[in-house]
Amino acid sequence: MQAQAAALTSTQKIALAEYLTGDRMQADAVAGLQRCTQAMPPLDLALDSNWNGWGNGLSNERYQSAEGTAINASNIDQLELAWVMGLENSTAARAQPTVINNTVFMGSPSGSVYAMDIASGCAYWNIAVPGEVRAAVTVAYSQELDRYLAVIAENTNHIYVVDANTGENLWDVQVDDNPFARSTGSPVVHKGKVFVPVSSIEVAAAGRPDHHCCTFRGNMAAFDLNTGARLWHTYIMDEPTQVGVNSAGNPVYAPSGAPIWQAPSIDPERNLVYAGSGQNYSRPASTTSDSVIAFDMDSGEMKWVYQTTGQDQFVMGCRPDGAHPNCPDPGPDLDIGAPIVTTTLSNGQDIVVAGTKGAEVYGLDPAADGEVLWRTRVGRGGALGGVHWGMSFHGDVVYVPVSDRSGITDEGEPRQPGLHAIDMKTGDVLWYAPVPERCAGERGCMDAYSAPITVTDDLVLAGSLSGYLFAHDPETGALLWEYNTVQSYDTINGVEASGGSLDATGPVVSGNYMIVNTGYATFGQMPGNAILVFKLNN
Template structure:
């Protein structure tokens, strides 16, 4: 496996912390673990209630809302999570993170997981103070001082809005095709080796979604739901706002037109809890807010896309982590897509990816009724096809069997009505829920699938021949080409990597002409980069990952490349779990520039920015600059947004 973890005795761990001895290490040595990835149920019954009461926090000193750890709290915390959380992280399997990976996260990110994220249902019986104690004791690095969004407000008024000659990057991709190619970013290939850090910004609570850039402004959102606008050249703050939940996807910026003809530049943000909000791009004033769903078993993980006056929002099912509870009626949550009126916030339509209705299936061994079809999350940004009047999404695994044809598929919706036009399945019979690869439970499918999601968006590409195709890679390591003119028929498929529980091809691709560039996450032993000719599926070149050299040491250090790439003419940028951002020559795969982002530096907003592993998001390129989030990968967490320019100018 790519993650490397040292085995230490309790005596070795004591004294290894940043304050001379490590409370977190003592807890790890005692054998506790916290489930953030979802693989096992908490204990039931009076024993849990008694443990919760025994571990209640009574007036500890606080640091930004979290308890300041001491020996007494360490014992209380150990009892708390030992009785309420599973032990699956001691011997993790599938996508479940190891204890070392949990220790690399910030307390804010752990708290978000317990309150609004993957562990919200499992932590429902805990008080807020107990959740904060769990979040405070797991991180192995000393917390940074909470950054302020208003510490560096711009001193001069913003110039009049004007389109930049050096392009913009307005969403998860630079355009509606999800090719992540910037043809006019003001950055020549010959200048890339001269890129230097210009400024860094510290996200409150940790890295959020990919920032977007337009008209000299940068817009971002944090893991705490902070929304902000910065000057793209200097990093000073123009305005701040807030949404209720964590923002994982990119915001999107664009112009909408009201019925009377008036046009407005708007920023749209979707949080994980289903809240979608629109803000005036120049002032930050909220124009509307809509709750897309209220079920705790659904989430927004991907990025919304604006087309015309409609905002298209992907919806993920979020029920897998509940399946290990034998009495849980698994499963009812479904992936989907919604269209929202971008002017008013009215929901125009919201559709599941399934054409079949939800129905009872079997009664499990614990006597709980099961349902299906369910699952098939839409994890990524939709792809817009104005020529065909369609919007495409890719889906993940099914939860229940028989697995519907909507799972692990590319699905075409009608842009106007939301009706499904066709569905093309890449991998059938992929029914999977958490915990089954570890110890089968009552809600496990009889035949467990490989969890081979199509987790990246389909990139819409016009080949040199004039033929349009859609291309997407899977967690199983296979790239597929689909025919949008023949109900998504698979034209070819190419395996780039072996299947891996963490995902081999995960978040995205970059396409220049008819060549696609794929970062590879985990494959003998780790990742790499590959270029594929989209006309044939032939591999043009392949480069192994650079040896993992992590500034934080060997623990949870990996060279896997999960972060989606971005491209300019002649260059492809891609990030790694070891904290490095690298630029590859598009023609050969040779590395022409790299920068280790896993460092702590002074940020423009009056705090320290700590970089780390790179995962979702990728790079934003506009105005001659490259903007990169660092600290959202499988490894060391962080809170850094770093901005690079030629010679740091």
């Protein structure tokens, strides 16, 4: 039946199997996982040990308190592998888990979404959606429905909201009907609204000389958590129109591009949602690419925009000589790929902080429509350099991982791959810790901090493209601990698994556990397909 079913989606295959067998598809039949015999523990969103969504909070702080974890600088060397899950037919592990009261919610490249016991890895439930789920699942409580809900962003730009206890689908919706629209950033829920960022793969499609570039434009949408009703949908530029013909004789459409790759952050006091945008795909460029954008939470109106790099047009295939038909005048590709963070400092100053692939970090004043408070360079940056996937902060200090593996924007600055601690009151760099060198010429191995980081009271956890996970002292940057994830693993689901580059996702710390995704083959890095679950041995 393989040939007959080749054109079916995963959802259709499961529906057909359930019809033929007269039974519901079980998790162990889908992914080789054991079905949990115990009931799922009660979900409680107020527990200190939770890690919910991408940033573990509305501000994308990526911080876990001492009340939320027993793991600290004195015992991190006592972590042991509790279990490992392999991702089938994958060269990248890029779906960050969520943990609510020892239940792990996690997507996968195959479109399977799991609710699992953190201690054993058994599955409470498993569902399948048509495409990859690379965004972190967000769990929210609906008072109206009296249910805990799991909000899932599927890669083809559909949102699924399911009962977090059972996996039952309650509603789903397509966000943007552009064929190149994608969901890569995690949805965020606040006061009954689901805020959904929209990114795009047209940057790759436009790398083909025959592609009519370009029609996608970055956008954000909000939905009612209880019903799925669309509350607003805001495109950050005008609809593209034909503005000319390129050297291949194909039409050129503009403005376009400026995808929103990452989870938004919430400013409840000002009723704003903040997001960062990517570069334009065609010219004329817009004034909202490579920008920090503040959206009104109720209407979706863009209240203010701060553009960090103007006239930045870039698609795959761009070359410095401008020979590609879709890229005659390439920009530096310095988008904001990392989530925006926001907080109130100890001096009372409210601040919005953005890091760019140009290796610059900006402190903006939300009370003054994004006026610049400070601007700090932390490397030379580039298309795969600078700040890539995510910063973290605690108190007045923002911790900034820098890749600097490419030098498109080399302005005479030295490469600074590693970790930077910045005082958010002043923009001053408090310390810089170079990424430890562990590659020794191994193919595909790179010493760079591209992945998002995670902070506790006395640890900064940073994953390197070398496959090593490092722990630094947050006060000094000193190296405290390391673990090489590049090895083969026995798995609980029988899928052969190995580790690789640490990129795209960061460590999740909850109670006695730490979860690490290892492997990321994109951009010439080391492949891998393992989810590592460590437990404190004490």
